[in-house]
Amino acid sequence: MSSTQVPPRQRRWVVPVVVFAVIAALLVVGFAVAVRAVDRGGDLGPVAGESSAPSTGPSDDATPTPDASVTEPPDPALAPFYSQSLDWESCESGYECATLEVPLDYSAPAGDTIDVALLRVPASGDRIGSLVVNPGGPGAPGTDYAAQAESVLRRPLLDAYDIVGFDPRGTGDSSPVDCLSDADLDAYLAQDPDPDTPAEADTYAEWTDRFGEGCDELSGEVAGHVSTVEAARDMDVLRAALGEESLDYLGASYGTKLGATYAELYPERVGRLVLDGAVDPTLTLEQYAVGQAGGFQTALEAYVANCVEETSDCFLGDSVEEGLQRIRDFLDEVDAQPIPGGDRELTVGRAFYGIVTPLYVRDYWYVLSGALKQAFDGNGMTLGLLADAYASRGPGGYENNSQEAFYAISCLDDPRSIEPAEIPDRVPALEEVSPTFGRVFAWALTNCGGWDLEAVEPAPEIKAEGAAPIVVVGTTRDPATPYEWATALADQLDSGVLVSRDGDGHTGYNSGNDCVDEAVEAYLVDGTVPDDGLEC
Template identity: 65%
Template sequence: MTAQRAVVLLLVLALALGSAGTVALVLLDGDTATSDPRDAPTTTPAPGATVPPSPDLARFYGQRLTWEPCRGVGLCATLEVPLDYRHPRGETVGLALLKVPAADPGRRLGSLVVNPGGPGAPGTDYAASAAAVFRQPVRDAYDIVGFDPRGTGDSDPVDCLGDDDLDAYVAQDPDPDTAAEASTYAGWVDRIGRGCADRSGALAAHVSTVEAARDMDVLRAALGESSMAYFGASYGTKLGATYADLFPDRAGRLVLDGAVDLSLGSRELSRQQAQGFETALRAYVQDCVDEGDCFLGDTVDAGVARIRALLDDVDAEPLPTDSDRDLEVGNAFYGIVLPLYSRDFWGALNDALRAALDGDGTELLWFSDLYVSRGSSGYTDNSAEAIYAINCLDDPWAIPAAEVPDQLADFEQASPTFGSVFAWGLTTCGGMRVEPAEPPREVRAAGADPIVVVGTTRDPATPYQWAVALADQLESGVLVSRDGDGHTGYNSGNNCVDEAVEGYLLAGVVPDDGLSC
């Protein structure tokens, strides 16, 4: 794959860059909507739609959105929300919105709010790519509405590091194997935490998932909807489930795809995610072996060992690229991990690995840059910083570097290739300097309408068992399982999953709990 290929990448970096938690990646083609956004229907608020949870929030719930054509695909607006819901008369945050109007106004059902995950991925980009994310029946019936959650994208983004420092942070060895590398790693843990507090001020303490979920209800009211229809992927499942727990009477047709187990702490989430990526890596190598004459080796074990050896070689001596930047070991790690999110990119990973084994790191560096939203002249969004800030507010638990060796055996058993990287990631939130304004909740969503939870059996980023667990945790959870590879299940070539999701979103038909596709 080359940089010229028309690809939209919406990705949020977790793994070693953020606290252990969730990753979201959606790889899309470059299609865009063709309807004229100025033909969008107006929405008249339904009775009671703008009733706030408390009188002090009335001005936010009653606001009218001013939509303007943007990006050639939709309408953009800004939603105002309080920085601190405990003090709604204080500072405010502006949330960037993008709406792609329903393609068939005569069949329009309302607004479908969407989130691609992360945390940190811009929801406006996700909505702008609706033509690739959602199938035509959904696009016909819904205005697809994306928002950049507070602290992300164009919604008053948090800032933790300058671009040069962020480059160095990403490139460092995520699995330090010398005292000097361990010292450097620990220094970055402290530096990013201090940077978020110093560079972002009060905002750094107000980008939690609970606060973002409260923002969603303000958005629902501003859209004039009496209930929330929502599609969330990866971390977006955590956000959607939290919304349903906070506002069960407002939660309508919710679909949570690539689910996160909200009962797990950071350590166990990280260990299970390491195992998920190991499973995906081995499935990728197995595919190469099955094709015959695999360049990585004749067996899965041999192929995985060669990839591990490549990472060790790059750690010892970075590879040149066609730019003025070398491929360092951190870049190589992320460059390998990214294509594991989708089978569609396994061929591109073949090309990148062949080139790297021949001494050229260009393609792996390109994948790494996509992973952290780095363009040719700098970062295109703050997702690599936002994921740190949000995850560490949601769960600030961390261990000191001195305790990492005690974790290695367990993590390497779960993932011989990546386990040590995830073990070191347990230190990440140790540098956090701010306290969350509102702690996370035990999520049950009691009283909410049915919530459809989708899990994929060989999902690398959100292991299948997380979907099983979340469906069980939600009192109205309904599990739909996809047997397959890659991250998330809807619109991934499985008609059974697609029909189950669309049957619920479009007609309110609840799938059978435990449906296997």
């Protein structure tokens, strides 16, 4: 789901661990040091070209992989892509980078092509194969996720697998879509996410139209070919280029939708798939909004309850109700009068993102507490840094195009939208599940009002009949992808196996639960399928 104020996305990792460490340090030293919003580990160099314009025809120097069963294409016209070899080159920090050539339009494989950026972290132990990973979004660069493998994955996976990340088409360095200038994107994200005056509502609608029009005007043909189905087809070309008979995959958040779509399109190629923090692809637009609004309300209530119950003098108040009201009052105050927030003022839009960002990971609740305490005293810098981290914005501008890619992929996959005039009728149902954030998610229902492009291939119904076991992980108090979505996806998949984590934060693997970690690693490394319904 996306909107003029893009609500919290379905992604695995909000921001690298190092960012929260630096932000936390700023709470102590009084902001004496500047901080990058996102540390991407250096320039990816040869990962991909900078242009988003497609080239024409597959490379002439692509060499076939010896095993014909691996490179057999689903369509003979795709043979040049399935038989290509990857030219891995050393890039930075011991990683290897390459590009994968794929058709811009799979219905016209002889036409224009695009390059998909890849980054590989070689296995550090006895290698068993390649593990393709995706962090979610949609729009988050998978190369960045792979480069953070030491932080986001545990040793058993790092020892056994080459970790391979890719930037899905339209994201990162894979023909990135472009929709707004950095200055306009700043203004877009600073807007009130729940307009409460006619003038604010008009401005909100104008940005909705401007965003959609900008994607079409600035991205050219690429904007119409960034669907999840097309990205899933790229994944099968990647599997063949890696020389793998089947695809082993760890996808988080939106990455579960991508992995489930792959399984539906290529069930016979499914290896060991783990889908963590699952998305239910059958939901209506309003059901998605209700689910996420309720998820973030649950997370916020858990955060406030922790403050009230674990501290003798919680700065938010003496009860959960008082704490929630204090946060709501603060947002209203900033809406009426923004406060200083570093290089830009802290508007209500930035304050909203600054609050929800740490809710993704329980370990960072203390960062939220420090940020709120300072903001209550009129200093919005830390909340602003958290908002920038969410948007992948550094001091020099945006580190990647994740905001624009999120919008383009979401709206191409599902262009449904509700007219602004109808929003007041939708507000009560959303405020019922989220008194704090309900109006934000109600206005998000207008998200794709400015989008005019249609996907070449419709999204399929997800069953994946005949696929190997697919492990689906759900977390009971997941803010971005509610637990119910995981149970639904596991039921929809013909071979779905549900693993449940009782806990807080977004996704379950490597989140401090040994039961989940061991189940996931036993499956990916040894092929041991966990018991369906395993509760951790």
